[in-house]
Amino acid sequence: MDVEADAGASRACRAAGESSHQQPQRWFNTADITVAHQSNLLKQLNQQRRQELFCDCSVLVEGQLFLAHRNILFASSGYFRMLLSQGSDSSLETVNATFDAFSPETFTIILDFIYSGQLDLSSHNVIEVMSAASYLQMNTVINYCKNFIKSSLDISVKEEDSDRGLSLSETCSFASGAGEESAEQPQPRPGSVSPPPALWTRDNSRSQSSFKDPERDVSVSTLKTSPNSPEISAEGDDLQDPQDPLYTLPGSERRRGRAAAKRRPSNSTRPGQQEDQDIQEPRSLKVEKIDELYASLPQIVGVIGHYNKDSSPVMRFKCPFCTHTVKRKADLKRHLRCHTGERPYPCQACNKRFTRLEHLRNHFETIHQARKLVCRKCKCQVTEETGHVVCEGTRRYRMCTACIQEVGCDDIPLESLGESKEEPALLLGVDGEEEGDSKRNWMMNDEDELAEDSGADLIIQQVDDSDEELQ
């Protein structure tokens, strides 16, 4: 059942009813007629397109020519709306548009959706379709792609991919797409794949305001969303189902987990305990799914952000999940981790995982290595000699002699008052040429290797119960 068509029909009926208040019994019949009329009209238009009848707009995608009706494109795509409204006023003049940011196959899917309301999504094309839809500012398609990705990544869903040739004919219609793109706020579509309302509102408004015409708009290159802004958080909430073990906890949840970790006495820290799970990425991450996403990235996310001083176009890479654009693909890949929840860098000491090696390093140095030559208690500067390393679970920090005496030696577990240099360089490679390599090895080694390293005493011993989680 076409819900949007019904809604539109109802509106049409109400409009009709306002002009004929005395005949309310005709509303239902009119609705039926309207639905049938819309359906037939769309079929007719699609036939005309296929027969190249009355097509007044040609779209060139990587050399392949598509013919369409500018009215249809105008009503379906914010990009075309912008393009056509800026073009010639002459309705007789054929409009041309050229794209290289996506493939002809992808545009075929988009065009078929525009003319039929059916979106032929698969795990192989969803990212590219989503990127193209983003380029063309077709929020309906974007949202269906998001939901498709979300459902594909959701391991709680049974493997239903066999019938993922997702025909959205029952949940989306041309009318919905066209109307929604032009609406200030998208209409909710009861009965359809539910879009996240908050995201829709904010994301849509943002995209409409800042992502106007990728070919012309300079502002697209200046897009900047705070990584922790509510928009991104909302987006994260959209993409990251807290119930979905594929993802790390998004935004606030993640921070609550961090807060819980901080509130937890360090000496009670034991990796693998339930509390740790709050701040860690579930290990059942479907790496192959994420790899699949990455693998499909290169040719699909390039957009022309703005022009150089010499009028040469600057290529930027657009995130398929949000409006963020970056200069380099590597940066996009890094950025995507905030959407996918991928955290490939686990701290072997506390099992906390990070999106970047440098974050892991910073974490390790500050939390587990006591690299800061500052007394934890009085904040005074200490040296390697005067600042004794205090162990508190997996945490280490330095305290000056005075503070240690003030607290009492018996009350704090000192790493080595005598600064025993027998502490494993693997862990505390403060000095020496091997520091970098050894540290990296320590952080990046497999846990099996770590377990074999008997020299890595207290910290490493605390991670040996997480093997099953790391697979």
Place this chain on the structure above:
DNA sequence: CTGGGGACGGGGCCC
């Protein structure tokens, strides 16, 4: 209640 500081996440950009 508030300000300071720590930890962390993310973006830009250089090497």
Place this chain on the structure above:
DNA sequence: AGGGCCCCGTCCCCA
């Protein structure tokens, strides 16, 4: 392309 550095924003804890 990856690694790394710098910077900034956010959240949280604590005095």
